[in-house]
Amino acid sequence: MPSSSRIDALLKPVKIRGVELPNRVIMSPMTRGASPNGVPTPAVAAYYRRRAEGGVGTIFTESVFVEDKGTMGKFDLEGGDDRQTGWPLMFTDAALEGWRHVVDEVHAAGGLIFPQLMHLGIQRTPARGQAWSDIHISSPSGIFGTPDQIAALKEDAAKALNCPEKSMTEAEILAVIDAFACAAANAKAVGFDGIALHGGHGYLIDNFLREETNRRTDRWGGDHVGRTRFAVELVRAVRKAIGDEMLISFRFSQWTHHDLDAQLSKTPEQLKQILEPIAEAGVDIFEASARDFRDTVYEGSPLNISGWTRKLINKPVVMVGGTGVRRDRYESALTPPQVVDNVDEVMERYVAGEFDLLAIGRALLNDPDWLQRARTGEPFLPFNPACLKIGYVE
Numbered sequence: 001m002p003s004s005s006r007i008d009a010l011l012k013p014v015k016i017r018g019v020e021l022p023n024r025v026i027m028s029p030m031t032r033g034a035s036p037n038g039v040p041t042p043a044v045a046a047y048y049r050r051r052a053e054g055g056v057g058t059i060f061t062e063s064v065f066v067e068d069k070g071t072m073g074k075f076d077l078e079g080g081d082d083r084q085t086g087w088p089l090m091f092t093d094a095a096l097e098g099w100r101h102v103v104d105e106v107h108a109a110g111g112l113i114f115p116q117l118m119h120l121g122i123q124r125t126p127a128r129g130q131a132w133s134d135i136h137i138s139s140p141s142g143i144f145g146t147p148d149q150i151a152a153l154k155e156d157a158a159k160a161l162n163c164p165e166k167s168m169t170e171a172e173i174l175a176v177i178d179a180f181a182c183a184a185a186n187a188k189a190v191g192f193d194g195i196a197l198h199g200g201h202g203y204l205i206d207n208f209l210r211e212e213t214n215r216r217t218d219r220w221g222g223d224h225v226g227r228t229r230f231a232v233e234l235v236r237a238v239r240k241a242i243g244d245e246m247l248i249s250f251r252f253s254q255w256t257h258h259d260l261d262a263q264l265s266k267t268p269e270q271l272k273q274i275l276e277p278i279a280e281a282g283v284d285i286f287e288a289s290a291r292d293f294r295d296t297v298y299e300g301s302p303l304n305i306s307g308w309t310r311k312l313i314n315k316p317v318v319m320v321g322g323t324g325v326r327r328d329r330y331e332s333a334l335t336p337p338q339v340v341d342n343v344d345e346v347m348e349r350y351v352a353g354e355f356d357l358l359a360i361g362r363a364l365l366n367d368p369d370w371l372q373r374a375r376t377g378e379p380f381l382p383f384n385p386a387c388l389k390i391g392y393v394e
């Protein structure tokens, strides 16, 4: 092993809110669907442990569901759908015991671990055998998106997803916030080191942030600053539930799953005005989720979204997207990417101050020892398409 390497700067520990992260590398959240009945198995624990053994300092788990009728609930678990029952929960005694084991395994390997808590919002779909009309969809305004996006939906989906009369009520909004707080308290109780909130990609927190899906005129809506209220209240509730010592990371994105060209913020000033209140509510780290770190965000600027966030907000920022892999702009995350060695380019951006922490997704899914190879200069492994499949936890 060389005594110095091109990624050494990322391997130094860093202290945030009194918590020492072993290094600046994070495993990016990746849904695995390998937790039957919402309970992470020993195989899931071993999967995360292997990444910590491979040198990842902090693991952000796959999305884990909070308890609400608009997302995974006991009903779905009992419904017997293979795909949905593989998604893990941050409630039920059995799921929490499963997580306790995951946390212990990662800690034993010297890593930290945060669960990524999420609520599907308008991306809820029926379980196998269920009708669209039988599921509860949590939607800020009962609007799925732009007229084009609505037109692209099948008839029954369009009907279920576009019901302004079913906009979330005040009580439903408060119940979801409470569900996040309860899930965060559960995570603390089983030993997690922090909480990662999924505020991007077109799920519920993100649905509130955007004008396409949030047309509310009450205190949960308004302009881009008014639309941050749901995220702000949710972060406050999570902070209250976990106390002052644990970290909170907040993932956001310009794009959504159903509109890769969407823009959460049209200008840097808007981005600052969106993130500032969320930061003040108790966030310690912002995960600026890009599909590729080379993607620029505002016309005329070469900076990517993490570079802009770092410039605008005085909090540590995570860069994510495209480390060790490459795909075409509109290609799905589930299409096997090309393996590339772009480590030098990533490090140039680190030195240029575009990010503080680096999240790595598919490269680590494909190879738990990816970081060691980046360090030693050993060639990277070819991409194994099987690793993208639901249920893979090698």
Ligand SMILES: Cc1cc2nc3c(=O)[nH]c(=O)nc-3n(C[C@H](O)[C@H](O)[C@H](O)COP(=O)(O)O)c2cc1C
Binding pocket: 028, 029, 030, 031, 032, 062, 063, 116, 198, 201, 251, 289, 290, 291, 320, 321, 322, 323, 325, 333, 334, 359, 360, 361, 362, 363, 388
């Ligand atoms: C199979 C798969 C599952 C994913 N699941 C999640 C998820 O649960 N939550 C999330 O925020 N992002 C999810 N992502 C996105 C990744 O966290 C990451 O942002 C994306 O893959 C880009 O990083 P990469 O190029 O290093 O893979 C997923 C990506 C893949 C490939």
